[in-house]
Amino acid sequence: MSATHDDGGCRQAAAPSAPRLSASEPNTLPEVFDRAVRRFADRPALDFFGRKWTYRDVGELTDRVAEGLIRLGVGHGVKVGLCLPNSPYSVVFYFAILKSGGTVVNYNPLYTPRECLAQILDSDTTIMVLPDIERVYGPVAAVADEAGLRHLVVCPFADALPFGRGVLYRLFKRTEKARVHDDARHVSFSKLLSGRSATQRRPAPRPDDVALLQYTGGTTGVPKGAMLTHANLAGNVRQLSPLMQGGGLRDGQERVLAVIPLFHVFAMTVAMNLALDMGAQIVLVPQFKIEELLATIARTKPTFFPAVPTIFAAINKAAETADVDLRSIRLCISGGAPLPAEVGARFEALTGCRLSEGYGLTESSPVVSVNPFDARRRAGSVGLPLVDTTIEIRDPNCSDRLMPAGAKGEVYIRGPQIMAGYWRRPADSSEVLVDGALRTGDVGYRDPEGFLFLVDRIKDLIICGGYNVYPRQIEDALYEHEAVEEVVAIGIPDAYRGESPKAFVKLRAGFPTTPDELRAFLSERISKIEMPREIEIRTSLPKTAVGKLSKKELIAEERERAGLAAMNRRASA
Numbered sequence: 001m002s003a004t005h006d007d008g009g010c011r012q013a014a015a016p017s018a019p020r021l022s023a024s025e026p027n028t029l030p031e032v033f034d035r036a037v038r039r040f041a042d043r044p045a046l047d048f049f050g051r052k053w054t055y056r057d058v059g060e061l062t063d064r065v066a067e068g069l070i071r072l073g074v075g076h077g078v079k080v081g082l083c084l085p086n087s088p089y090s091v092v093f094y095f096a097i098l099k100s101g102g103t104v105v106n107y108n109p110l111y112t113p114r115e116c117l118a119q120i121l122d123s124d125t126t127i128m129v130l131p132d133i134e135r136v137y138g139p140v141a142a143v144a145d146e147a148g149l150r151h152l153v154v155c156p157f158a159d160a161l162p163f164g165r166g167v168l169y170r171l172f173k174r175t176e177k178a179r180v181h182d183d184a185r186h187v188s189f190s191k192l193l194s195g196r197s198a199t200q201r202r203p204a205p206r207p208d209d210v211a212l213l214q215y216t217g218g219t220t221g222v223p224k225g226a227m228l229t230h231a232n233l234a235g236n237v238r239q240l241s242p243l244m245q246g247g248g249l250r251d252g253q254e255r256v257l258a259v260i261p262l263f264h265v266f267a268m269t270v271a272m273n274l275a276l277d278m279g280a281q282i283v284l285v286p287q288f289k290i291e292e293l294l295a296t297i298a299r300t301k302p303t304f305f306p307a308v309p310t311i312f313a314a315i316n317k318a319a320e321t322a323d324v325d326l327r328s329i330r331l332c333i334s335g336g337a338p339l340p341a342e343v344g345a346r347f348e349a350l351t352g353c354r355l356s357e358g359y360g361l362t363e364s365s366p367v368v369s370v371n372p373f374d375a376r377r378r379a380g381s382v383g384l385p386l387v388d389t390t391i392e393i394r395d396p397n398c399s400d401r402l403m404p405a406g407a408k409g410e411v412y413i414r415g416p417q418i419m420a421g422y423w424r425r426p427a428d429s430s431e432v433l434v435d436g437a438l439r440t441g442d443v444g445y446r447d448p449e450g451f452l453f454l455v456d457r458i459k460d461l462i463i464c465g466g467y468n469v470y471p472r473q474i475e476d477a478l479y480e481h482e483a484v485e486e487v488v489a490i491g492i493p494d495a496y497r498g499e500s501p502k503a504f505v506k507l508r509a510g511f512p513t514t515p516d517e518l519r520a521f522l523s524e525r526i527s528k529i530e531m532p533r534e535i536e537i538r539t540s541l542p543k544t545a546v547g548k549l550s551k552k553e554l555i556a557e558e559r560e561r562a563g564l565a566a567m568n569r570r571a572s573a
């Protein structure tokens with residue numbers, strides 16, 4: 001802590017300042033993209049099932065798509081939805097929208113019609129880009145009228161594949177080619193490209209323009225659109241590149257495995273924007289299926305692999321029975337959720353790579369900190385703040401007060417990657433943007449060298465008989481058991497203690513165990529108050545679109561169960 005002064009009873013301290021980034025680097029995403037196209041023109045940029053596009057190809061196609069979008073009316077501030085599984089269309093449309101001055105709104109292609117409608121209306125999306133796959137097209141088309149969409153730009157998915165429909169059907173088994181309506185609202189990809197060259201150019205976006213509305217809060221609260229500016233997103237790329245170079249990645253030489261969905265901010269920044277900035281080849285995988293993924297790794301020999309813990313765990317598990325060579329992988333970042341120590345260690349042993357855990361949020365574009373890729377790294381830490389980023393640990397009861405090293409508190413972040421606010425939600429924005437810092441809702445502490453350790457999320461905290469129980473302590477302890485593959489701990493209603501912990505566990509195949517055995521195992525590792533009142537074994541646990549274990553569904557189930565039980569009690573009273 002560098003300086004302190006009194007502030008109305010709360011001791012306030014200035015956080016250590018971070019080194020500054022160079023001002024001469026690109027500060028909008030089209031600048032990042034155009035520079036990559038110039039620098040790496042003849043190098044492969046995209047691989048989709050073996051079909052490849054060079055940087056020059058992607059640059060030319062993106063410019064043509066941008067012209068088509070301008071003809072459709074896209075310009076400054078126009079919201080264009082991207083509702084696509086990972087594919088060359090994801091990359092080309094993302095940059096084309098930005099080049100035409102528009103704002104990208106990312107959609108999960110597996111949304112229900114209701115979810116689509118809500119996000120279209122909230123964000124003011126007027127044009128939606130989507131594939132001709134019924135499972136994705138159907139829900140959007142069903143609400144297009146009600147949502148007031150002006151255009152649906154429909155991309156022929158199989159045309160991007162080297163072997164046509166066969167692969168498409170293998171990938172999306174239960175889906176079929178959509179019967180796309182033929183009316184003035186629908187614009188096919190070929191029609192989008194076919195118009196006369198646009199004479200009207202759009203002014204280049206400015207660093208402070210909103211590049212992206214990224215919806216978040218889906219696992220806990222009402223989804224809100226985080227407004228990420230060009231400077232936020234380009235800034236996060238600039239903050240990450242020295243770290244990746246330090247980890248041994250070389251410009252124009254790497255292959256990046258992009259299996260996490262590009263509509264999620266982690267993949268968007270690390271597997272797309274950063275990858276393009278480094279002149280890497282992006283291997284696009286539209287769906288996470290373990291056999292497909294292993295075959296893709298064997299074929300493309302990726303060198304850099306950003307993913308979430310559940311994907312690393314799935315590969316570890318598959319490697320127990322499949323004969324896979326994963327040794328091309330040199331560097332990995334795990335993000336989005338806590339990485340169980342043995343999952344990381346096992347993956348490193350299988351591949352010989354360096355797997356470092358990173359931390360971030362949608363609201364911070366997303367990367368905040370990463371564990372160094374060298375000997376300095378700390379087990380269990382999410383690392384050191386990126387360049388130009390300051391992490392503050394504040395007293396949850398007196399947010400003006402900074403906590404000393406080792407003490408737990410709420411994590412606040414400052415840096416160029418912090419969002420401009422939530423779209424049309426000033427009250428929510430001022431809740432989380434406090435004196436220019438992002439209030440994360442995460443509890444953590446820093447060690448004396450500045451390494452950040454996360455304890456849990458404040459909103460996941462279980463208040464059990466007046467004690468704070470962090471579900472993560474229970475989860476980490478259960479992960480130490482060899483039979484436990486996945487675990488989620490939540491608070492459930494408890495008539496006596498207010499809330500009690502409950503753990504849901506998925507077991508590894510071939511490792512039978514019982515809740516009582518797990519409880520006995522836990523009794524040596526956690527306190528009595530943390531001991532789950534119930535341990536339920538399930539064959540699978542809910543996950544979010546990016547593959548994070550999700551608490552929302554389990555909490556809803558337990559609430560419903562508690563509500564029904566209360567109703568039954570009242571009925572029989």
Ligand code: AMP
Pocket residue numbers: 216217334335336337338339357358359360361362363366382440441442454456457
């Ligand atoms: P989202 O905005 O949906 O990506 O979620 C951000 C949240 O994910 C953060 O506030 C953290 O609670 C959690 N998170 C991200 N990275 C990690 C990590 N490495 N370990 C633990 N939690 C994480």
